[in-house]
Amino acid sequence: MKAETYPFVVRPLPYEYDALVPVLDAETLTFHHDKHYKTYVDNLNAALADYPELQKKSLTELLTEIDMLPAAIQTAVRNNGGGVYNHELYFDSMKSPVGQEPSGALAEAIDRDFGSYRQWKEQMKQAAVGKFGSGWAWLAADKNGVLSIVQTANQDVTNLEAYTPILLVDVWEHAYYLQYQNRRADYVDGWFHLINWRKAGKRYEDILGENRQ
Numbered sequence: 545m546k547a548e549t550y551p552f553v554v555r556p557l558p559y560e561y562d563a564l565v566p567v568l569d570a571e572t573l574t575f576h577h578d579k580h581y582k583t584y585v586d587n588l589n590a591a592l593a594d595y596p597e598l599q600k601k602s603l604t605e606l607l608t609e610i611d612m613l614p615a616a617i618q619t620a621v622r623n624n625g626g627g628v629y630n631h632e633l634y635f636d637s638m639k640s641p642v643g644q645e646p647s648g649a650l651a652e653a654i655d656r657d658f659g660s661y662r663q664w665k666e667q668m669k670q671a672a673v674g675k676f677g678s679g680w681a682w683l684a685a686d687k688n689g690v691l692s693i694v695q696t697a698n699q700d701v702t703n704l705e706a707y708t709p710i711l712l713v714d715v716w717e718h719a720y721y722l723q724y725q726n727r728r729a730d731y732v733d734g735w736f737h738l739i740n741w742r743k744a745g746k747r748y749e750d751i752l753g754e755n756r757q
């Protein structure tokens with residue numbers, strides 16, 4: 545996903561704070577990006593501050609080698625490194641709600657692996673709404689391009705060695721509570737209209753391209 549290393553920086557949103565209205569209002573998005581996501585970045589940097597050898601590693605390397613990190617920072621890297629990874633992909637996977645749908649190779653793979661876009665949407669919604677407590681629902685592809693829906697808890701990432709994330713939805717209450725209160729299903733229904741299918745399709749085609757090399 546990136547070769548960025550310590551100190552990790554807060555990536556600006558790739559759109560204005562009010563770009564996702566009416567699905568996500570500017571207040572919700574501002575708190576989510578400027579406060580919640582920034583805190584994960586700050587805490588990840590703090591965890592790595594005393595470990596110069598780890599400061600050369602990319603975020604993906606850190607997250608796939610958690611068991612080999614010093615015990616004192618494993619939990620901090622898992623929670624905050626995951627928080628950085630997940631939020632960067634989440635914000636980068638959305639755009640203004642204009643009713644775009646998947647196309648190209650990704651659309652074909654969704655039909656193949658879920659039956660139809662509509663069936664994928666139902667299963668993805670179930671994964672997001674049915675996730676108990678805080679976490680994420682993902683659409684991910686294995687090395688052969690086979691798609692699956694994955695749930696993770698807290699700020700855990702999906703298995704980044706086995707899967708390439710295509711897109712994901714944040715179902716922590718902080719992602720929607722200011723605007724939707726407890727109505728997670730309404731937030732998830734709206735989120736489907738925000739998916740940046742062009743970027744998702746590009747991520748998917750990159751996997752297929754790697755297989756051809």
Ligand code: MN
Nearest residue numbers: 580714716719
């Ligand atoms: Mn969040």
